[in-house]
Amino acid sequence: MTSQQQALTISCEFFPPRTEKGMLKLRETREQLQDLQPAFFSVTFGAGGGTREKTFETVLEIQKQSNFEAAPHLSCIGSTHENILKLLQDYQAHGIRRIVALRGDKPSGWAGTFGDISYANELVEFIRAETGSYFQIEVAAYPEFHPQASSAKDDLDYFKQKVEAGANSAITQYFYNADAYFRFIDSCTERGIDIPIVPGIMPITNYEQLTRFSDGCGAEIPRWLRWRLKDLADDKEAVQAFGVDVMTSLCERLLAGGAPGLHFYTLNQASFTLEIAKRLGL
Ligand code: FAD
Numbered sequence: 001m002t003s004q005q006q007a008l009t010i011s012c013e014f015f016p017p018r019t020e021k022g023m024l025k026l027r028e029t030r031e032q033l034q035d036l037q038p039a040f041f042s043v044t045f046g047a048g049g050g051t052r053e054k055t056f057e058t059v060l061e062i063q064k065q066s067n068f069e070a071a072p073h074l075s076c077i078g079s080t081h082e083n084i085l086k087l088l089q090d091y092q093a094h095g096i097r098r099i100v101a102l103r104g105d106k107p108s109g110w111a112g113t114f115g116d117i118s119y120a121n122e123l124v125e126f127i128r129a130e131t132g133s134y135f136q137i138e139v140a141a142y143p144e145f146h147p148q149a150s151s152a153k154d155d156l157d158y159f160k161q162k163v164e165a166g167a168n169s170a171i172t173q174y175f176y177n178a179d180a181y182f183r184f185i186d187s188c189t190e191r192g193i194d195i196p197i198v199p200g201i202m203p204i205t206n207y208e209q210l211t212r213f214s215d216g217c218g219a220e221i222p223r224w225l226r227w228r229l230k231d232l233a234d235d236k237e238a239v240q241a242f243g244v245d246v247m248t249s250l251c252e253r254l255l256a257g258g259a260p261g262l263h264f265y266t267l268n269q270a271s272f273t274l275e276i277a278k279r280l281g282l
Pocket of ligand 1: 043075101105120155159174
C-alpha cells in the first residue's frame with residue numbers, strides 16, 4: 001500500500017432496509033465491507049421523512065454492532081426546525097458524530113411544501129447554530145452540476161455557501177467523466193474552497209436501472225458507455241464484469257489525479273465495491 005492510499009478516505013453508503021430480511025442481508029454486506037476499513041458507513045434518508053425511523057434504526061445498528069462510524073443522511077425538504085432539531089438531539093444522544101446534510105428532492109406525487117429550510121446551506125447553518133462543532137458535516141457536490149441549477153456558476157457559488165456555513169467535507173454525485181470532476185475541483189480551488197471533495201462511485205450492475213437513475217439526477221452516461229451497456233443489457237454477468245472494468249479505470253484516474261478518497265454507493269451489495277477495491281489494491 002502506498003502512502004497516498006493510506007491517507008485515502010473510503011466510505012460506503014447504504015439505504016435503510018424495509019424488512020428484517022433486508023436488515024440481515026445488510027449486516028452481511030457491512031461485515032464484508034469492513035475489510036476496507038471505511039472511515040464511515042452512511043445511511044440514506046427518504047426526503048419528506050419517509051424513512052426517518054428506518055434510517056435511525058439502521059444507523060444505530062451499525063454504530064452498535066461494529067467498530068465503524070455510522071453517518072445518517074438528513075434531508076431538510078418538507079421538515080420543520082423542530083423536527084430536525086429533535087433528530088439531531090437523538091443522534092447526539094446516541095453518540096453519532098457525522099451527518100450528511102442535504103436538501104433532498106420532493107418525492108414524486110408529494111404535495112407537501114418545502115418546509116422551514118429550503119436549501120442545504122441553511123441546513124448546515126442550522127446544524128452549526130444548534131450543535132456547534134459537534135458534528136462532522138458532509139454535503140453533496142455536483143461535478144456535472146445539479147439538474148435544477150440556474151447555471152454552473154450559480155451552482156458553484158451555492159456550493160461555496162454550504163462550505164462557508166460549516167461543511168467539513170463533500171461527497172459528489174456519481175459521474176463517469178473524470179474531467180468533469182477535475183474541472184470542478186479546479187473551480188472550487190479558484191473560489192478558495194479547500195475541503196476534501198470525495199468522488200461518489202456508483203456500481204454499474206443493471207442497464208435499465210442506471211439509465212433511469214441517471215436521467216433523474218443529472219449524471220451523464222457517455223454515449224459510448226450507454227451503447228456498450230445496451231448491447232450487454234440481457235446478460236447480467238457481462239454488464240457487471242464490464243461495469244467493474246469501467247469503474248476501476250475511473251477510480252484509478254481519479255486517485256492518480258489526487259482525489260482524496262472514494263465513496264461507494266453500494267446499493268446494499270458488497271461484491272462490486274470489494275472487486276474494485278481489490279483491483280485498486282486498497
Ligand atoms: P442544495 O445544495 O440545497 O442545492 C439544490 C439546488 O438548489 C441546486 O440546484 C443549487 O444550485 C440550488 N441552490 C442551492 N442553494 C441555494 C440558495 N441558497 N438559493 C437558491 N438556490 C440554491 N437525497 C435524499 O433525499 N436522501 C439522501 O439520503 C440523499 N443522499 C445523497 C447523497 C449524496 C452524496 C448526494 C450527492 C446526493 C444525495 N441525495 C439524497 C440527493 C440530493 O438530496 C438531491 O440531489 C437534491 O436535489 C439536492 O440536494 P443538495 O443538498 O445538494 O441541495
